[in-house]
Amino acid sequence: MHKHRDRLLQVGVVALALAVLYGLGSIVAAKMRALGVEPGFGFLWQRAGFDIGDTRIAFSAADSYGRAFLVGLVNTLSVAMVAIVASVILGGMIGLGQLGRNRLFAWLCEAYVEVFRNVPLLLQLLIVYVVLIGHLPLPHEAWQLGPDIWLSKSGLALPWPAWSGDGLMLVRPVLGRFTFSGGAMLSPEFIAVAAALTFYTSAYIAETVRGAVQAVSHRQTEAALALGLSETKTLRFVVLPQALRSMIPPLANQLLNLIKNSSLAVAIGYPDLVAIADTTLNQTSHAVECVIIIMAVYLTLSLVTAALMGGWHARLLRRQTGVHA
């Protein structure tokens, strides 16, 4: 009886929420029509008419707004991926470094954490970017970092494989009248966003790692050492596996934050999803639709990340404790 009432209540709440959404939707649609804008996602198939400088997939002004959104999504994902990998590695090292026996190194790691987690991310991003474009040399005076690797205000130019008539060829960047062409180019905007996200997030991850390691009972370390395991082996086989278990949920939080924080990229002109949506919104007046797309994409990315991390956590628990979910 009780259960039935609960279910009825839930259905009622969902129905009410849907009704409110529908009501809001119709008001917005009516209002947009009154202003001469036909609501809907049809505009995604229209010609975008603008170019995007920094892309991982081919794009030209003749492509559609929909493809522009895809370019923005790929840009968001690529910068987030690089930052995720880098911040997990850096954060792990600094987290463990804080616990190390070298006092100076531990102190440096602590200082790193305090600096990078207490300065607002937007400010860090702007500082990194302004320093990069202010101090890198002009393309004609580029620094050579290796064979065919050039760093300048235009970014990091690298040789990159591409298909040609003879098969896969390594294409070298060549300096033209203004800047480099050919090969791959990592723009200063991409580098700045990836670096700022890495610095900021790794400080939080370091704290997560430190907390998780310290949460493992000290008796376990003592027991392992008493059994004759070396310190490295104790860390690797006794402490870290247990720390990992309690580390994953807060780590998932940090990764989700990182993905959403990548939207700050718009401040320095990196064409991420939000930047593309803003341009589209301004050109087409489809503000509501663009905001819906932004929300849906970030929600999906967040839920997928949370599900992956949750799945990893559950598997780890299963393996380590024998509990079957």
Add this chain to the structure above:
Amino acid sequence: MGQQDHASGCGVVPSIGQALFAIVAAMKKLLWLMAFLFSATVHAGATLDGIREHGQLACGVSTGVAGFSAADSNGEWHGIDVDFCRALAAAVLKDPSKVRWSPLNTQQRFTALQSGEIDVLSRNTSWTLGRDAGQGLVYAGYTYLDGQGFLVPTRLKITSAKQLDGAEVCVQTGTTTERNLAEFAGANHIHVKTLMFENFRAVLKAFFSGRCQAFTTDASALASIRAYDSGKPDDYVVLPERISKEPLGPVVRRGDEDWFAIVRWTVFALLEAEERGITQANVDQLRASSTDPSVQRLLGVSEDVGKPLGLDKDWVYRVIKSVGNYGEIFDRNVGAGSLLKLPRGLNALPRDGGVMYAPPLR
């Protein structure tokens, strides 16, 4: 069972928290939309009633383009677009100082107008068919005829925009600018790499630190940037090409024809005053002693040119007394009397070879 709940719970709790965060992140945008939703339905004359009720005109301007709308170190606003709002305030509120300035970026400007946040958008905004007909807005006229150009460092030794093949070009997003650039590049078979920035200061920073080799926007704005923001005007040059037509003018909400008429005829009154030789300095004298019927009519001495607009008959007098005629506004802000020294060009009266033509005020 209990263990299973616990294990999955760890995954679910943060994910819902994150979902909420994602929603909060979009709140700022939604606030604009809410204002848009719950704005009062427009009826003819509603805007003027609102302005009179509040005792001030809400004027949307730029976040700072010298010569058009920019605040000085005392917080005083100056520029053609600013003087136009002062003229409007003088016409409808009898006091040119009763203006509330709303600095808006390119993304905010139309939403601010659509939502009723501002009464008029006087902010170097290009008149295009799409904006005039498709977005619930309507242009009341033009106050400056501009065209998109390119600013490049002198050291690159470029003399034409067609030499920009392979260059990185900085653009401020959310404007017609990025589309014009793409079309120009396509038509001339050159390839340029577009760097789009949202923030005007950010795009200036990028250009002046050498991140891009050219900066494209309206030529008047480029002249202003070169004169005021570059530090060394001689190190930069505006290329001769104008790759678009950019008629800049005041914009109002669609659906309030009475307000639209006031804004449109204020533009014409400024032009008519220049044509008749009425200036800020001589307006009092002409009002007292002129025998020219068109001057008498304009200044409310003989006929009443305010009534059809719902204004009093002295409105043009107050406008000219406050800001001067169109020529004076032009010279003071962007012309010979300013640092920009832009030529009148198309913005002259027809008798001087321009196209600034006003229908008769009678």
